[in-house]
Amino acid sequence: MNWMDDGGFSLDAFNTVDGRPMARMVFRTSTGQYYIILTKTEVQRIRRECNRILKEMEADK
Known part of the structure; x- marks a missing residue:
């Protein structure tokens, strides 16, 4: 399992x-938990950036 499957990341x-709609992003590391609201x-901006990066990664294949 990787860190996402093990609960190291959640959204x-x-x-x-x-x-108001909000999202809670949690990173769990060996040094603690980090919460980002x-x-x-x-969230929409993060999605756009993720889609941009995915397109770049697909183009590099």
Whole structure:
């Protein structure tokens, strides 16, 4: 198993008290856990960057 399968990374959606959609990204390492709270816009930006990188990786094949 890799670090993602072992629970080293997770991404969960939730709503704030006032109803805004947010995401919680968690990285678990040997030195601790790191929580990052993201807005919907930030998740969309990350998705765009991931898609861009995937296209570059596919082009390199």
